Structures are given as structure tokens and as C-alpha cells.
Amino acid sequence: MREHYHNSSLNGIILTVLPRELPFFFISAYLIFLLLVKPYPFSYSRIIETFLLLKGIGYVWIIRVFILVAIFANPLLNLYKLCKSENRFLALLFFIYLGYERLFIEIKHLNLPSTIITQLIDNYLFYLIPYGCLFGLGIVLPKLRFKNILFISGIFLGIFLLLATFYYRSLGHFISIQDFKYPARIYFVSYGIFMSLFAFSGVDLICCKYNLSNNNHVLLRGIVFVSSSSLWIYLWHIFFVYYWQTLVVYLPKFASHFMIAFSVITLGAIAVTYLQKEIISRIITKTRCGQNHSNLLSMLLK
Template identity: 60%
Template sequence: MSNILEKKNNNQRDIRFDILKTIGLFCIIFAHIGPENNVFFHLRRFDVPLMVIVSGTLYVYSSGNKQISFWSYVQKRLPRLIAPVWVFFIFYFIATYIIFYFLSKPYPFSLEKILETFLLLKGIGYVWIIRVFILVALFANFALYVYRLCKSEVKFLIFLSLTYLGYEFLLILTQRFSFLTRTIFLNVIINDYLFYILPYGCLFGLGMVIPKLKNKSILLISGLFLSLFLLQAVYFYHKLGHFISNENFKYPAKFYYVSYGVFMSMLAYFIVDKLSVRYNLLERDNLLIRLIVFISSSSLWIYLWHILFVYYWQNLVAEYLHALTSNFTVSFLVVAFGAIAITYLQKQAVLQIITKTKVGQKNSDLLSILFLK
């Protein structure tokens, strides 16, 4: 059995997007443990938009010129997203019950919170991002169909812009006519699903056109959204008398949050593209590159394990080693590389089971979906 990080043929991979996914993942982990008074805590608020944009690019790469039916894609993609997440949640809640029982501590999660977590609503927190990617997966096939129908990146970008404007109009409409979301069912459908699939679907669509855009166009889009972001920042400062964080415009995503996300994501792509050319990263194969590829291709499980590390680090370890847990650098290293390490061990163990046991060989597809994606 070969090691996951052993030399692989990466000629078919675009390392630029592995780097961007790794940056996005680290920024998200930082958000969950970083001090809010840290400058980088504010700068990193392009993390989720970046991950969604990169997903759009990777989807176009994987689809090529193939005709992909909606149902075949959904049947293949959704289990790979939902099944590992639910497996992790089952482990997480049972493990927490056992640990808190032996520590003689009350169980911290109510039945309602557990149910919300499995439905990817509020729950234990951190799970809304997974809901975003599931919704984007539902949107992907339609976006690809429209993209091919437009036959032009400019026309498709216009379509995305109009779609996003329609979304902002719907936001205003529901705020003015609150009866539209008065019932719990409509509130969930509109605020937790529709108002997430539209803005992030547009970001996903933006990612689809990136491979066809020239550097001048990338910089133009980045500069345009920077200007729009700064105009909003000045407007809110003039209106309220102080700077207002775009974090307040995140749930659901509004243009103040989205514009910054697009600006930074396109800038990050431009910088990574330049560095990849300068240092010939597309042809390099070393331990660092393989580690980045591993993190990128294992981002779901790394994200899931980081939830466990964050919770126990902040709620149990902090009781006994407060000086250690209050140190951001230590906290980041423990959470980020702890999640990476346990994901690596998990994949190695499952690969061993698949290759060396009859049960593993018989259920290789299921084990791959649950633990290797």
C-alpha cells in the first residue's frame, strides 16, 4: 500500500486551485479560533467565497465537454457530501457523551441542537458552510447549462450579475414584507436555503469562467469589486459614524460581504497564478506540493475534524491549560495540523482495510465515499 503523500503524477491537477483551497481552509479555521482584534481576522473574510469560487472552477475542469445530467450528478455528488458529514456527527455526539460522562459533566447538547446540526442549520455551529456546498452542488448543473448556452464569458457574467441583483431585490422585499417569512417553514426555505443558493451559486458561476479569463480581466474584476466594497464602507461610515464590519452582512451573504469576497478571491487567484508561473509550480513535485494536494483533496474531512478540535480545545483543555489555549499560534497549530494529521491517519487506516481485508474490498466504494473523499 503506497503512502498517501508519496510521489504521484499531478500532471492532470492544477496546483493553483489546490493552493487556493488550502488558503481558504486555513482562513476558515483561523476564523474559528483567531482573536477578533487581529488584523488578519478581518482580512481573511474572503474564505468561504474563495472556496465556492474554486469549486466552480474545479467543476468546469471535471465536466470538460461532457453532458452531465442533473440527477446523475446529484446522485453521485450529494452522498459524497452528506454521508461523511452525518457519520462524523454520529461519532462526535456519541464521543462527547462518553467523554462528558466520565468527566462527570452535563451533556452539552440538547436534542434540538443535535437535530439542527444534522439538518445543517444552526446546531453546534460551523455546519452552515456544508449546507452552502450542498446547495451549490444542486445549482452546479444548471449553471453549467447556462454557461454553455451563453457561449461567452461576458454574457454569462452578465447573467450572474442580473441573478445576483434579483437576489438583493428579494432580500429587500422580504425585509419590507415580513409576512413572507412569518411561518417557520417559509422562513427556513427562504432564509436558510434560497438566500444561500442564489449568492453562492453566483460565486460558483464566477469560478466557472476563471480558466477562460485573462490576467487583465481578473485584475479588472478584482478592482471593480474593491471599488464597490470601498464605496459601501464609506457609505456605512458616513451613515453610522464608524466603520462597520462586513461580517454583519454574512448571514445571508449581502453585497458588502460578497464584494469583498470577490475582490480578495480574484486577487488571490492572480497572485497564486503569477507565483505558479514564476516558480514553475505546475511541474514541481515535492513534499510541500503533495501536502497541499492532500489538504485540498481532503478538505471536507479536515474541516469536520477541526470542529472537534476547536470544541475540545476551547471547552475542555482551556479549563486546565488556559495559558496555552489563549495563545493563538499554539491554538491554530493544534487545531489545523491536528485535523490534518487525524485525517491522514484515517485515510491510511481505511486504505489498509480496503486493500488487505475481504470486507474492505467488498465495501470499497462505500468506505471510499464515507472516509476518503
């Protein structure tokens, strides 16, 4: 499975996809709420915040993270080359992350007034460092031995369980990792790393055990499609989340169940992304206009 991991140009993908998805979302929302004879739910300020990748509609923050990581991808790669080994690079990332945690605690204790500087720190620096470290882990992940991946996974599982136990004993109830997501803190990050490495190792083992390295195998093709199309799937899921929440009141009561909503939104986003890519592929291969502008169409919509 590891041979399917490859570097991609995040800058080009993000900066071209996002501006085209959001106008479609807001225009379609206007038409749908007009048909439902309901007030338009998005104010001008909320729309502007969305395009600025701030709070807005509440889902675009991760795109800001992608852009920040993409901007600093080359310095991270150069840092990795300077370390000359995976272990040194991982150790450096670990200490950088510890520094971030300490800086976060110190700044929050200072309770500084809201200024441009504090906004930059809160919305950019405190997102760049933890997710940049995760990106660094992703750089070396395909090169690590299986036992090393299990070792790292076990360390972060231990960290997560220790923190979960500490918070439970301190507060008397279980604390959701969502409370440590904006920005990412060690409780959230440790769980995320453990689950990601667990999934990575699991897929790797399944591919080796059942000889799924053939690109034509339907399971492998599905995994590769979802992983390589994750940005578009995420963007389309915003569309489905909002309209499901709007339309679910007109559906039978069982439709409000979490698993029903999750299945509809997930499968809907994947299906629309698949249709989008298939249509663009056919336009590129079967039309002269598509062939003449294949690079542009691929960059914008595939």
C-alpha cells in the same frame, strides 16, 4: 496550477460524509464530558437541528449550502453552455445577484411573520442564490485570462472599500463582514471574491515562476491536498473547536490566545484528515476487504 481544478461529485461526498461525522462528534462529546464530570451540553432539539443542517451546533450551515449548490449544479452548467461565452455568463450571474440583493431588501422591509414559506426563503433561497452565483464564477474561473481575473478582483475590491467607507461614515465605526454573512450580502461577498481571486492568482503565479507544475513538489501537493480535502478538514475542525474551548480552561493562560487556538485547530484538523486518508488508502491497497469495497470506502472516507 489550473490543470488541478476538476469537477467533483458534491452530492455523493456531502451526503455520505456528514451523517458519519456528526454521530462521532456527539458520541465523543458525551464520553469526554462524562470524563470531565460536566453536564452534556447538547439538547435533543439542538442535535436534531444539527442533523437537519439548521442552527444546531452552529457550523453545519455551510453543508446546507454545499448541498443546495450541488443540487443546482447541473442547471448552472447548462445555463453556462447556453450563454456560449464566459463574459455573458458572468454578466448574467451579476444581474441575478443584483436581483437577489433587491429581493432581500424588499422582503426584510415587509417584516413578514415567521411561516414555513419565510423559513424556506431565509434558510434556502437566500443561501442558494449568492453561493450559486459564486459557484458559477468558479465554473469559469480556470478559463479566464489572468488580466480578466485581476480586473474582476479589482472591481470587487472597489465595491468592498466603497461599502466599508459608507458604513464607517454612516455608523461611525468599522462594520465587520461577519454581520453580512448569514445570508451572504454584497459586503461579505465582495471581500470574499477579492481574497479568493487574489489567492488564486497568487498560487498560479508562484507555480509558474518556480515551475511547481510537477505533481511531486511538496508545496503543490500540500495545496492540492488541502483544497481537495476541505470538506473533511472543515468537519474535523468542528470537533477541535468544541473540545479546545472545553479543555483550554485546564491549560496555561497563553493557550487562550487566538493564534495558539487557530494553529492548534487548523493543524489538528488537517493532520487528522491526512491520517484518515492515509489509513483508508492503505486499507484499500493492502487488504482484500478494502480492495473489494474500494469504491465505497473512497466515497465515504476519502
